[in-house]
Amino acid sequence: MSRIPTVALNNGVGIPQLGVGLYKVAPEVLLDLVPTAVDAGYRHFDTASLYGNELALGRALGAVLEDGSLGREDLFITSKVWNDDQGYDATLRAFDDSMVKLGLDVLDLYLIHWPVADRGLYADSYRALETLYREGRVRAIGVSNFQPGHLQRLLDECEVVPAVNQVELHPWLQQRELRSFHAGHRIATESWSPLARGRILEDPVLLELAARHGRTVPQIALRxxxxxxxxxxxxxxxxxxxxxxxxxxxFTLDDAELGLIAGLDRGFRSGSHPDDVQ
Known part of the structure; x- marks a missing residue:
């Protein structure tokens, strides 16, 4: 495969544009999955404390690093603090717990998993992330599932602009208003559920484009x-x-094909709306 390109975050840290999502990936699978992914060219792995597989990921990464073909600097690892661990001190404890499981000294990216705005703790949690960033324990910090109002509060009250916002995004939910806000503040957009949990696989426009290029619908959506x-x-x-x-x-999608996909947005969510997560 071709080398996966790197995107520069707003602090200059490079993040591989294509990675492997580990949501609902069983721990026992990871010991084989991670080296297989590395052999296929992947360097970016996205996990979270909620996923229950940080320990297995850490062991798999250790095995990859032990064989000497890659150095720690070649890998990009993301984890996230869960809702129950929000708050300044609790977030710091959750980070320490994740790092023990992952077996890492420095994390590449640490995120707040959901804003859970009714609890009123996400700004304090983000200040904990800022502390970790200043101490050099994490190379970049950001958020997940934040809407413009949540982001604006961080911009108003905190000091470090989030490097990323990780949100549900796919051809049926293109998040253009949110992405415009991101662009205005140099916040990178990361996509989770990029295939809408399989819902888009029978979309007629995507099927036609897949046939035209001799590809699968997932490849069209990801491209x-x-x-x-x-x-x-x-x-x-x-x-x-x-x-x-x-x-x-x-392969590349031309402007007309990109326009066809742009027309598929219907505001469909395969996962929860941020306002509904408490």
Whole structure:
């Protein structure tokens, strides 16, 4: 496969534009999945304390690093603080717990998983992330599932502009208003559920584009996201799917085709709306 390009975050840290999402990936799968993904060219792995697989990921990363083919600087690891651990001190404790499980000294990216605005703790949690960033324990900090109002509060009350906001994004939910806000503040957009949990696989426009290019619908959807400048990490649990998801760099969607996909937005969410997560 072609080398996966790197996107520069607002603090200059480079993040591989294509990674592997580990939501609902069983721990016992990771010991084989991670080296397989590395062999396929992946360097970016996205996990969270909620996923219950940080310990297994840490062991798999340790095995990859032990064989000497890659150095720690070649890998990009993301984790997230869960809702129950929000608040300044609790966030710091949660970070320490994640780092023990991951077996890392420095994390590449640490995120607040959801704003859970009714609890009123996300600004305090973000201040904890700022502390970790200043101490050099994490290379970049950001958020997940934040809407413009949540982001604006951080911009008003905190000092470090979030490097990323990780949100549900796919052809049926393109988040253009939010992405415009991101662009205005140099916040990178990351996509979770980039295939709408499989809901888009029978979309007639995407099927036609897939046939035109001799590709699969997932490859068309992921290629669109790359060309939109997004950071994307589809879930994969098999070597075949890992390779398929990575075969995105030897074809291009033209402007007319991008326009067709732009017309698919219907505001459909396959996951929760941020306002509904408490």
């Amino acid at each position: 669109w996201q790359l060309q939109e400048g997004l950071v994307v990490f589809p879930k994969a649990s098999s070597a075949e799917r890992l390779r398929e998801n990575a075969a995105l760099f030897d």
